Amino acid sequence: MDAxxxxxxxxxxxxxxxxxxxxxMDRQMISFAGGLPNRQFFPVQQLxxxxxxxxxxRGGDCLQYSNSEGLIELRRYIARRYKTxxxxxxxxxxxxxxxxxxxxxxxxxxxxxNDGDPVIIxxxxxxxxxxxxxxxxxAFLPVAVDDEGIDVQGLANAINSRPKMMYTVxxxxxxxxxxxxxxxxxxVAGLVxxxxxxxxxxxxxxxLRFKGTPVDSFFHFLPGQTxxxxxxxxxxxxGFRLGWVAAxxxxxxxxxxxxxxSDLHTCNFTQYVILEYLHNNDIDGHIKTICDAYGNQCRAxxxxxxxxxxxxxxxxxxxxGMFLWGKLPEPVSSLALFDKAVERKVVxxxxxxxxxxxxxxxxxxxxxxxxxxxxxxxxxxxxxxxxRSLQLDQR
Amino acid sequence: MDAxxxxxxxxxxxxxxxxxxxxxMDRQMISFAGGLPNRQFFPVQQLxxxxxxxxxxRGGDCLQYSNSEGLIELRRYIARRYKTxxxxxxxxxxxxxxxxxxxxxxxxxxxxxNDGDPVIIxxxxxxxxxxxxxxxxxAFLPVAVDDEGIDVQGLANAINSRPKMMYTVxxxxxxxxxxxxxxxxxxVAGLVxxxxxxxxxxxxxxxLRFKGTPVDSFFHFLPGQTxxxxxxxxxxxxGFRLGWVAAxxxxxxxxxxxxxxSDLHTCNFTQYVILEYLHNNDIDGHIKTICDAYGNQCRAxxxxxxxxxxxxxxxxxxxxGMFLWGKLPEPVSSLALFDKAVERKVVxxxxxxxxxxxxxxxxxxxxxxxxxxxxxxxxxxxxxxxxRSLQLDQR
Numbered sequence: 001m002d003a004x005x006x007x008x009x010x011x012x013x014x015x016x017x018x019x020x021x022x023x024x025m026d027r028q029m030i031s032f033a034g035g036l037p038n039r040q041f042f043p044v045q046q047l048x049x050x051x052x053x054x055x056x057x058r059g060g061d062c063l064q065y066s067n068s069e070g071l072i073e074l075r076r077y078i079a080r081r082y083k084t085x086x087x088x089x090x091x092x093x094x095x096x097x098x099x100x101x102x103x104x105x106x107x108x109x110x111x112x113x114n115d116g117d118p119v120i121i122x123x124x125x126x127x128x129x130x131x132x133x134x135x136x137x138x139a140f141l142p143v144a145v146d147d148e149g150i151d152v153q154g155l156a157n158a159i160n161s162r163p164k165m166m167y168t169v170x171x172x173x174x175x176x177x178x179x180x181x182x183x184x185x186x187x188v189a190g191l192v193x194x195x196x197x198x199x200x201x202x203x204x205x206x207x208l209r210f211k212g213t214p215v216d217s218f219f220h221f222l223p224g225q226t227x228x229x230x231x232x233x234x235x236x237x238x239g240f241r242l243g244w245v246a247a248x249x250x251x252x253x254x255x256x257x258x259x260x261x262s263d264l265h266t267c268n269f270t271q272y273v274i275l276e277y278l279h280n281n282d283i284d285g286h287i288k289t290i291c292d293a294y295g296n297q298c299r300a301x302x303x304x305x306x307x308x309x310x311x312x313x314x315x316x317x318x319x320x321g322m323f324l325w326g327k328l329p330e331p332v333s334s335l336a337l338f339d340k341a342v343e344r345k346v347v348x349x350x351x352x353x354x355x356x357x358x359x360x361x362x363x364x365x366x367x368x369x370x371x372x373x374x375x376x377x378x379x380x381x382x383x384x385x386x387x388r389s390l391q392l393d394q395r
Numbered sequence: 396m397d398a399x400x401x402x403x404x405x406x407x408x409x410x411x412x413x414x415x416x417x418x419x420m421d422r423q424m425i426s427f428a429g430g431l432p433n434r435q436f437f438p439v440q441q442l443x444x445x446x447x448x449x450x451x452x453r454g455g456d457c458l459q460y461s462n463s464e465g466l467i468e469l470r471r472y473i474a475r476r477y478k479t480x481x482x483x484x485x486x487x488x489x490x491x492x493x494x495x496x497x498x499x500x501x502x503x504x505x506x507x508x509n510d511g512d513p514v515i516i517x518x519x520x521x522x523x524x525x526x527x528x529x530x531x532x533x534a535f536l537p538v539a540v541d542d543e544g545i546d547v548q549g550l551a552n553a554i555n556s557r558p559k560m561m562y563t564v565x566x567x568x569x570x571x572x573x574x575x576x577x578x579x580x581x582x583v584a585g586l587v588x589x590x591x592x593x594x595x596x597x598x599x600x601x602x603l604r605f606k607g608t609p610v611d612s613f614f615h616f617l618p619g620q621t622x623x624x625x626x627x628x629x630x631x632x633x634g635f636r637l638g639w640v641a642a643x644x645x646x647x648x649x650x651x652x653x654x655x656x657s658d659l660h661t662c663n664f665t666q667y668v669i670l671e672y673l674h675n676n677d678i679d680g681h682i683k684t685i686c687d688a689y690g691n692q693c694r695a696x697x698x699x700x701x702x703x704x705x706x707x708x709x710x711x712x713x714x715x716g717m718f719l720w721g722k723l724p725e726p727v728s729s730l731a732l733f734d735k736a737v738e739r740k741v742v743x744x745x746x747x748x749x750x751x752x753x754x755x756x757x758x759x760x761x762x763x764x765x766x767x768x769x770x771x772x773x774x775x776x777x778x779x780x781x782x783r784s785l786q787l788d789q790r
Contacts, residue, residue: 051443100659114401
């Protein structure tokens with residue numbers, strides 16, 4: 001049977017996340033493993049109203065085949081928002097609507113990567129990107145991230161290998177929660193400029209800042225080399241699968257060919273619905289509500305960590321997003337901690353899947369967007385117990 | 396700039412269909428070029444009701460991230476329908492919901508094809524399949540189709556090249572409108588059986604039979620080697636982008652990995668809506684309404700062709716679907732006819748894009764699903780004039 005399959009699909013490991021999801025079916029389990037936005041903030045009634053209006057105004061038009069680019073009105077909205085929020089000037093024709101920004105990654109890889117092409121990726125990096133890109137068999141050049149962003153010296157070395165692209169989540173990164181400082185962005189841009197390397201800026205969490213001040217997009221430093229990915233998943237709803245990619249026009253044209261070959265176009269009904277929703281609701285007010293809640297939950301988690309965890313466990317201090325990243329000082333695998341945690345009915349995502357290489361890491365990801373303060377306190381206390389138990393075993 | 400792009404994307408030609416769409420913006424133009432279902436039959440009110448109920452019953456659940464397989468209730472519905480309509484037994488876990496069946500093609504290619512793998516394709520063949528598969532750089536083995544199905548001797552030769560898959564639209568094929576006879580299906584199955592070649596049966600039009608009697612799916616002959624593709628686009632609405640693939644479990648597992656990497660999952664809101672629609676409406680009655688209309692339109696087109704076209708122009712006689720296929724006896728390119736037709740304000744799709752090789756063909760595709768009888772009569776008369784004018788030039 002194995003002869004049936006492509007080399008690319010045989011190389012992809014089974015997702016560990018799926019295995020974790022099975023464990024979380026246990027209702028007693030406290031889960032910091034998820035990566036979901038909090039459904040408490042889904043604007044259900046407003047979207048229902050938007051649906052009604054779309055049916056009333058558009059009738060069958062919203063249900064027919066449509067163009068591969070996506071609705072022009074929605075692309076104009078996205079372009080305007082880039083301008084007002086970030087001062088980024090884009091033509092709507094530089095924007096392609098995708099099935100979530102995950103699909104944008106697939107299309108970019110499809111349009112640019114040959115087998116073995118070098119690709120710079122953050123270490124740890126976003127699991128979905130590792131999966132999407134892996135299927136195009138690149139030679140990953142992992143570069144470490146720390147609390148200020150990517151390791152600039154490591155990046156300089158990687159750039160020498162003439163990479164096709166660098167993939168980055170510079171704001172509240174998944175999994176680490178860290179953001180690139182303005183200074184690191186400048187240095188990165190200096191290294192990437194003129195190198196022939198595309199910079200893929202994936203920014204699903206950028207709007208979810210609950211602390212500190214916004215930092216410039218790489219687009220400001222590298223307008224001709226930056227591809228921007230965005231999504232409505234974290235600020236409206238993820239179930240509609242609506243994201244986008246914005247790129248220089250010569251690149252967008254190729255992404256469009258890839259999109260057409262991949263699935264013709266994104267569901268146009270939900271595009272009309274979200275457009276209607278955006279036109280008739282205060283999206284900034286809505287985002288602020290989400291940010292306030294996630295900010296409180298993050299603070300509660302950090303407070304609990306400071307109270308409960310041994311002092312030598314390092315944790316990041318996110319200023320936004322949905323995740324933070326912990327690391328034990330012991331040279332143990334986070335998988336060992338995972339087993340201890342499951343015994344105490346609490347789960348997280350171990351660090352290993354966020355690496356493109358086979359590594360053993362004591363790091364782990366904690367999600368704070370879907371848990372309230374009392375659950376956080378309880379879960380962090382259980383996790384602290386698991387850590388202490390593991391540390392005892394180690395001695 | 397070209398150095399940025401992958402070899403696969405550079406090989407894909409610009410879609411001629413897009414160029415045609417520009418011409419059809421002219422409101423005076425009669426178009427037989429489209430490939431759209433007739434929106435007159437979109438169940439707009441029923442889908443609106445279904446939306447309301449989904450919001451009322453599911454609330455935010457229908458808007459959260461979901462699983463990559465698609466809704467289990469929808470996959471159960473599809474499995475039941477295969478059983479009742481075609482006598483095909485499938486486990487719902489053998490079914491994966493995709494963004495239209497176009498995406499299923501992309502996933503199958505992603506999971507099975509290495510560069511240069513031989514792939515059998517019908518000639519002429521479905522343009523979307525040629526595009527989707529081309530991006531995985533197969534070695535196409537085109538085999539001619541005639542009024543009874545694929546050329547069996549040509550297929551026997553192609554099988555000798557040990558192809559990875561054979562792609563077929565056995566019912567009311569796009570572009571030709573022809574169907575495989577039961578006898579041809581048996582012979583094809585005999586050749587494919589045990590050859591290690593997957594048979595991809597794409598069946599978007601199968602339900603749209605307006606004449607003759609149903610013929611068996613390849614699944615009945617080759618259950619372990621057949622992958623079935625289906626879609627709600629032609630029987631409900633295309634704008635939702637909902638299709639599926641059904642495959643043996645070992646294959647489905649790989650398609651699932653590809654799906655997850657490509658876009659995580661298909662929009663779950665529209666999955667809930669279509670499920671609600673299917674549970675509360677008479678889909679068979681709805682399909683009959685569509686078939687009756689398309690049948691009348693097809694008959695009107697054939698009548699007009701018999702009345703207007705020179706007797707030596709060959710046209711297929713479809714028993715279902717949305718297309719028929721004409722061919723001039725002269726050794727001219729259908730592109731020359733296209734220019735003559737545009738002058739007379741009527742368009743169709745020239746035959747060339749339906750070939751994987753560079754060919755010159757006098758064949759052309761006519762769509763009858765979106766035009767009523769008076770438009771058909773007018774358009775076919777104009778096209779007959781274009782043909783006569785071209786034939787005069789040839790002498």
